[in-house]
Amino acid sequence: MKKNILEALKKNKDAFISGEELSKKIGVTRTAVWKHIKQLKEEGYEIESVSRKGYRLTKEPDTLDADVLEIELASKNIGSKIYHFESIDSTNNMAKKMASEGAAEGTIIIAEEQTGGRGRLGRTWVSPKGTGIWMSIILRPNIAPTEAAKITQITAAAVASGLRKIIGEDVGIKWPNDIIIHRKKVCGILTELSAELNSVNYIVVGIGINVNMDTKDFPEEVRRIATSIKACVGRTVSRKNIVKEILHSFEELYSDFTYNKNIKKSIEICKKYSVTLGKEVKIKNKEKEVVAKAIDLTEDGQLLIKNQSGVIEKVFSGEVSVRGIVDY
Ligand code: BTX
Secondary structure (H helix, E strand, O other): OHHHHHHHHHOOOOEOHHHHHHHHOOOOHHHHHHHHHHHHHHHEEEEEOOOOEEEEEEEEOOOOOOHHHOOOOOOOOOOOEEEEEEOOOOOHHHHHHHHHHHOHHHHHHEEEEEEEOOOOHHHHHHOOOOOOEEEEEEEEEOOHHHHOOOHHHHHHHHHHHHHHHHOOOOOOOEEEOOEEEHHHHHEEEEEEEOOOOOOOEEEEEHHHHEEOOOOOOOHHHHHHOHHHHHHHOOOOOHHHHHHHHHHHHHHHHHHHHHHHHHOHEEEHHHHHOOOOOOOOOEEEEEEEEEEEEEEEOOOOOEEEEEEEOOEEEEEEEEEEEEEOOOOO
């Protein structure tokens, strides 16, 4: 019901809507309307109330509130259902739990804070309260499990394009799953899969973006490699706008993939913004470490490298460091 009131106020932004009109529209008493308005105010909405005129929404907080995001995204797929948590161990864990219980494709879990945020290979993802975007998307694509890594490339393309639109900075993609600004990591992507031999049950793609923290807030071991959007652009940026922009891009690129069965558009973006291609890279895979030149991405999003004997190889995954380009 709060969602309906908020929706009506937002539609009517800058004009007054009377309590009576709201109560008729939503089918509740005027006292109920008043209670919800009070609650919205407590949540940081500035709502002017003038007798005989009604209510007028004048300012909205930068919240990741599920209702607000659902209203503003107005999507039938990605983000049609959003769950927002104040604190959670990991949005990927929650998304996997919900997916295994049948949550629909496009469901999003978003949190203000993660107490057990995860990176790849059991690493920790630092996720302090209220300053970042820690979110996971549940997907149910009709693809073979071997294609799951494509989702990471689609996501990287969506995050880089979305961030570029919002902050106009030189946002780069470090293959396969890091987003870079000013040579440092501003975002990491963690794609996890539940599958049978030949089919995918679900994929959870987790996106962690450092938005409004100061770099001194990162633990020392992370400070060396991490940055935030605020640290790069010198101002606080709306997390809600970033989420919206990224999810719009994601929806477009992901539906292109599911309808056309290719990730051409995403790969074009990944190539265009790559900080890896053309550079000397060091690739760590289990015990092996290879130094090579990164030359291209395949149409499936794998990295093509030319090793020191001049042989061209495909890299499917691994830890990549790019010499002289990023600080880690
Ligand atoms: P990754 O394994 O590529 O990177 C993890 C490494 O990045 C860590 O070992 C640490 O050195 C560094 N790191 C940790 N926290 C941060 C941070 N906030 N900013 C920059 N660098 C950091 C990358 O894994 C994938 C991360 C995905 C995070 C999202 S958040 C929502 C979802 N839920 C969840 O638990 N994980 C994903």
